Amino acid sequence: MSARMEVEVVTRREELRPEALRGRAAVVIDTLRATTSIATALAAGAAWVLPVDSEEAARAAAARLRDPLGEAPLLAGERDRVRIPGFDLGNSPAEFAPGRVRGRGIVLCTTNGSRALHAAAPCAERLYCAALVNAGAVAAELGRTGAERLTLVCSGSGGHFSVEDFLTAGCLIERLGAADGLEDPRGEALRLDDAALAAWLAWRSGRERLRSIVEPGRAARALARVGLEADVEEALRLDALDVVPVLRDGRLVALR
Amino acid sequence: MSARMEVEVVTRREELRPEALRGRAAVVIDTLRATTSIATALAAGAAWVLPVDSEEAARAAAARLRDPLGEAPLLAGERDRVRIPGFDLGNSPAEFAPGRVRGRGIVLCTTNGSRALHAAAPCAERLYCAALVNAGAVAAELGRTGAERLTLVCSGSGGHFSVEDFLTAGCLIERLGAADGLEDPRGEALRLDDAALAAWLAWRSGRERLRSIVEPGRAARALARVGLEADVEEALRLDALDVVPVLRDGRLVALR
Known part of the structure; x- marks a missing residue:
């Protein structure tokens, strides 16, 4: 990282003004669970993940698109934390296993993260996804590219x-600073x-x-109430995945 | 503190929904500078501080009210950080010295803090002001009264x-927990x-x-740009003032 990097944090997706992302790199964070699931899917060999902001958009995209295997993409997502009826997958990271997603395209519709991604996508100069599972990989990439202006978008949960x-954002910042041996990011x-x-x-x-x-x-308590405690375990595996999801032509792919 | 206390933090005044304060104790925080100035004024012997949300409301209140000395209250406040033209005082804590404010009423109009106070006042069951200068005193009072539901309202700065x-809110939480010898407030x-x-x-x-x-x-950089660095010094004097500003009949007074 050569130039000085200016970093701002948006604490909830409702505060995001997408037009303010112009000329900036952005990282969308929804650690429980969308960006953990996206990182897991791409690390497992999924070809791409398309974030959408409604179930209707998800079904329309699945009907229109084909993935590299020539098949209709997998439909994934949740409503009130559980799999949307008729969808192939929910939003639990463990569902995005190699046997299920390798080579496939995935259309993802979630309550917070996929909507934050959908809002940010048209405006950010570059757009990444991060969670605790891939914070180190994303920070390393940001350090390499030397983005001068960076916005970390915390999705939050249902407006909260x-x-x-917020901790994932702080982790990214520490890693960005640590790359320069800083003690104090200011x-x-x-x-x-x-x-x-x-x-x-x-x-x-x-x-x-x-x-x-x-x-x-x-968010973790809400998951526990529907029996999804294991998703929290998955999400807490700090730096478990060496994958950088980046937006290319409207879809998230693993940076090579 | 006997019962379990539920504590929530609002990170900017724009997120505050006043009606959500019903049945709750609330603490408004604007460490740079309104709540530091209010604590300073009351510690210096001011009779009361009336927070208003516009210059017009300030002038109208000053014309209508009399303070315990039989005089029109002092007009205090800032616009773009500097004293409003024609007002007696700005919003620098050091201006609220005993020689100037003892026994007096003060009408205060600021950009962030006095507006947050004005919005919260009609709804909160009890309303306090805190800053770093009086965090210990306010936390001790909250511990004594054993509020069951508490909202800490960070004013923020111009929407940011x-x-x-945020640190002042964290300080209050630590002090509330420390009263019970807690290591972890959860x-x-x-x-x-x-x-x-x-x-x-x-x-x-x-x-x-x-x-x-x-x-x-x-906020501190904005103050430095207009030569008000000394206000930041004042605001950082942790626990310097043993005063608890509390709302009574629409005015902030020192709790006796």
């Missing part, structure tokens, strides 16, 4: 602040806005006990 | 997240929402270096 998204290489600084501070306190912070949070 | 407000006595937990985490990382975090922030 999500602590796991040093030379990074210029953080107030929310970015707060995310970094929260990460520094929280990184050693992610489980005890994330499990009692709003 | 303010790191010093323990028995406090139940934190996601933003409250993030604020507490940020405070734990930031408390030892408040100056290096707050000074490069948006």
Whole structure:
């Protein structure tokens, strides 16, 4: 990373003004669960993931598109956290296993993350997805490309602040700073806005006990209520996946 | 504190839904500078502070009201950070000195804090003001009264997240937990929402270096640009004031 990088954090997708992303790199974060699932799917060999903002758009895209295997893409997504009726997959990371998704296209419709992605896609100069499972890989890529202006978009959950998204943003910031051996990201290489600084501070306190912070949070409790505790386990596997989902022609693909 | 306390944090005043404060205690935070100035004024012996949401409302109130000394109240406030033309005082904490404000009523109009107070006032069951200068005093009072449901309202700055407000919220949470000897506020006595937990985490990382975090922030830089760096110094005097501003009949007074 040569130039100074300016980093801002949006704390909930409702605060995102997509037009403010023009000329910026953006990273959408929905750690529970959309961006964890997207990273998992691409790491498992899926050809692409198309984020959409409604079930109707998902069905229309699935009817229109073909994936590299010549098949209609898989339909994935949730409503109120459970698989949408008639869809092939829900939004649990473990569902996106190699045996199911390798080579396939996936159309993804979720309540928060896929909508944040859909909103950001037309405006950001470059668009990535990150979660705790691939934070290191995404930070390394951002360091390599030396984006000068970066927006980390925390999706949040149903209009509410999500602590796991904020911590993921803080983790990315730490990794960006660490690439320059910084102790304090308000040093030379990074210029953080107030929310970015707060995310970094929260990460520094929280990184050693992610489980005890994330499990009692709003999103994890809502998943536990429908028997999806295992998804939280998956999402907490920090740096487990060496994959960088990046938007190309409207679809998320694994950066090669 | 006997019962379990439920604590939520609103990260910017624009997110506040006043009607959601019904039945709750609320603490409005605008550390740079309104709530620091209010705490300073009341600690200096001001009789009351009336927060208003416009210059017109300030002038009308000043024309209508008399303070305990039988005089028209002092007009205080800022527009674009500097004293409103014709007003007696700006919004710098040091202006609210005993020689100027003892025994007086003050009508306060600021861009963020006094508007957050004005919005919250009709709905919250009890309403306090806090800043770093009086965080310990306010937390002790909340612990004494054992509020069951508490909302910490960070005012933010011109629609943006303010790191010093978020840290002040985290400081209050730490003090509330510390009253019970808690190590982790997600323990028995406090139940934190996601933003409250993030604020507490940020405070734990930031408390030892408040100056290096707050000074490069948006609000402090804006003050420095107009020569008001000294206000930041004042605002960083953690626990300097043993005063609890509380709303009584629409005016903030020092709790006795």
